Amino acid sequence: MTRKLRNIGIIAHVDAGKTTLTERILFNTGRIHRVGDVHDGNTETDHHALEKKHGITISSAAVSCEWQGIEITIIDTPGHVDFTIEVERSLRVLDGAVAAFSAVAGVEPQSETVWRQADRFHVPRIAFINKMDQMGADFGRTVAMIGERLGARPLVLQLPLGAEGAFQGVVDLVAMQALVWDGPVPVVSAVPEAMLDEAVMARARLVEALAEDDEAVLEAWAGGGEVEAALLRAAIRRGCVAGRFTPVLCGSAYRNAGVQPLLDAICAYAPAPEDRPAVEGTDPGSGASQTRQPSADAPFSALVSKVVASRYGALAIVRVYSGRIAPGDAVCLSDTGRSERVGRALRVQAGSETEVAEAVAGDVVALVGLKSARAGMTLSDPRHPIVLSGFVVPDPVISVAIEPKARGDQDRFRRALDTLARSDPSLRVSTEAETGRTVVAGMGELHLQICVETLKEDFGVEAVIGAPQVAYRAVASRRAEVDHTLRKQNGGTGLFARVKLAVAPRAGDEAGLLFRDATVGGAVPKDFVPSVERGIAAAMTDGGPYGWPVLGLEATLLDGAFHAKDSSGPAFEMAAREAFRIAFADSEPVLLEPLMRVTVTVPADYLGAVIGDLQRRRGLVAETVAGAAAHEVVAMVPLGELFGYVGALRSMSQGRGSFHMVFERYAPLPKALWDRAG
Structure with a gap:
């Protein structure tokens, strides 16, 4: 397998310029010959009518292009928090990412969210500080925020040549040359005299940072001579692939300035599929750990990222991690054990598809004909089944x-x-x-x-x-016990099951069911214990006040009894459901409401009105941060108080305020407001 493929996602806060950047990448690589505009609704990746109408990316879209002989698959992801599942499942199947930041706004709230998602999947990143040509652009401030807010280690590879209206290009610190855009292709020149001292110091910091990380650079640096660009590039690649630091570049995607060097960086520093560790999974039969090397010669394995409707029927978008797949091949849906046959394999290009004869390890393709496939499922060779870890699906709020x-x-x-x-x-x-x-x-x-x-x-x-x-949840506030007997006899075989059950809050407010069997002497036969657990889990889905789900619970089966003829799994499941409802009602349940982390950006003139309004909405202001052009207010606010907040903020700030919110945690709903949940 050759190192000629890059699978890259573009991730960022809404309006940081992801789609514009993707559009310029496609233009520079010759994939498209006319640049579209988000505001005009004619970009390659925002192809759906609703994306054009709203001017935002709603669904992640994959496109392919080629640069310097390397094929690049790019997934443009949404920046709005409501569509965070698109980022989650994209990052799960990608090898690397370009994180775009606005040089004006810096690291925004959703930038932090997507960065944490990338951290969870150990995805190496390259940072691109966009909008250097806009009023208020501050490269140094944004680099500092990447380090402070994201806990990253930014490695500056470029300096901006001018800023705001005077932005002309970049200074490449690796090659120590200036790139100036006065057309589609940059003009290469010597570093301007006025910036030479700053550039020399910045390159020295770059070399020193790499020397701390890489032995080859350390040896050359310790020798006192000039460290060659080729040596630096090799070290940058090793550190980026390993996730030890994040290379930082800058530019203006809208003006097509800085995009070509970014493409160079993707090819030079981003990981190829074979640079990533072997994918880990489990044997669906034994549960034993397994791995698959990213090789076309290994047994086939793939993960379904999403399922979408198309003119071909349902398309399963998959990332092939190992082996190869072709139309007509049988695959095992490892999560269910079912086997289905692939009808077609397609290369997806935003809103269009092209048939391919085969897909191999590293490819992201769409498969037709898999009627049972669902997002997060594993596909594998029926003779060598494996189940790969999927992605986290957030609970609705x-x-x-x-x-x-x-x-x-x-x-x-x-x-x-x-x-x-x-x-x-x-x-x-x-x-x-x-x-x-x-x-x-x-x-x-x-x-x-x-x-x-x-x-x-x-x-x-x-x-x-x-x-x-609002999607409320419930928890127990104290321990409660119940001894419940189910006894039904209508002639013939009846139903009998006795369960003595204790319910209690989970330690640390953890979600889900923690079940323990504390019975002794066979009071409840071992074959029936799983039925008790299933009954409790089923009852939790609507067992809280007003029928809301129970968020987390510790349940202990203390004792029980059975009948040789009338007891069965369904009987114990039914008894457990009834026992749970009685015990939970006696546990002094508490209703919980979603608490949102709200970040409001507003000019200073409206700061007092915004803070006062958030407090009237039962919000707790966590911090205010003064910026060059506006203030940022961070507050924890119950979701139920935020319906219609868009219009309220516009009215308070004369249309100059904006806000972003993300789920923070669940918090108790005051008893006086419980009627809202009924």
Whole structure:
């Protein structure tokens, strides 16, 4: 396998210029011949009608291009927090990422979120400080924020040549030359005299930082001579691939300045698939650990990143980690054990596809014909099954009741929602048992708005929704016990099960069920104990006050009894459900509400009004940070108090304020407000 492939994601806060940067990359590599604009709705990656309408990236889009003989697959990810699942699953299948930052705003809240996601998957990054031509651009401040806010180790490879309206290009510290853009191709020249001292000092810091990290550079540096550019590039690559530091470049994607050196850096420093560690997984039969080397000769394994609808039917977008796959091959859906046959393999180019004869380790392709595939599933060779770790799907924080406008659309409406939920795991669809209403839950108001608009745009189904409702959770506040017996006899074999159960809060407010079996002497046969656990887990889904899910619980089976003829797994499961409801009601349950970390950026003139309004919304202001052009207010605010905040902030700040929010944690809902959850 050759080192001729790079799988790269573009990650950033909304409006940092990800899509514009992707568009310029495609233009410079000859993939497109006319540059689109986000505001005009004609970019290559924001191809969906709703992305053009809203001017934002909603769904991650993959495109391919070539630079210096290296094929680059780029995934342009959304910057809005409501679509964070798109970033999560993209980073899971990528080898590297370009993190874009606005030189004006610096490290913004969603930048921190996506950086942490990349940390979790150990994805090496290159930083690109964008918008150097805009008013208020500050390269040094942004580099400092990358180190302070993200805990990263920025390695500056370029200095900006001018700033704001005077921005002309960059000084390449590795080659010690200036690159000036007065057209599509930069003019290479000597470092301007006025910047020479600054550049010499910056290069010395670069060499010193690399000498601390790399023995080859240390040896050359200790010798006292000039350290060659080739030696520095090799060291930068080794450190970047290992994740020890983050190379930093700069430019203006909109003016196409700095994009070509960024492409050079992707080819020179970003990891190829074979630079990444062997992918780890488990044997679905034995549970034993397994690994797959990133080689086309290893047994086939791949992870499904997402499933999308297309003219071919459902497309499973997969990252091939090992082996090879071709149309007609059988694959095992390792999570379920089912085998299905691949109909077609396609190379995805944003909104279009091209058939390929084969995909090998390192490729990101779409497979047709896998009817049971879901996002996060593993595909593998049926003779060598493996289950790879997937990605974290965040719990929804907001829900609405939804129904089709026309009664005759009910079947199409349900099928369309099922398709959307299959494509987007963070969108949950359920039916209320009491009312029969369909409820969709998601990550925010925009997420649900896009869901409704997609139903109309893609499926021709108009839907109406109710008022948004917060997704509350419940926890126990104290230990409670119950001794419950299920006894039903209607002739013939009956139902009998006795369970003595204790429920208590989980230590450290952890989520999920922690179940313990403390029975002795076979009071509950071992075959029935898993049924008790299943019954409790099922009851937790709607066992809190007003039917809200229980967030976390410790449950202990203390004792029980069984009947030789009338006891069964279903009987113990039913008894456990009933026992849980009695015990949980006696545990003095507490309702929890989602608490959001809200960051408001607003001019100083409106700071007092914004802080006062946040406090009226039960918000707790954590900090205020003064910036050159605006102040930043960080506060913890209950989600239920933030509906309609966009309009309120616009009114308070005469349209000059903006805000971003992300889920922080659950917090107790005051008892006086419990009627909101009913």
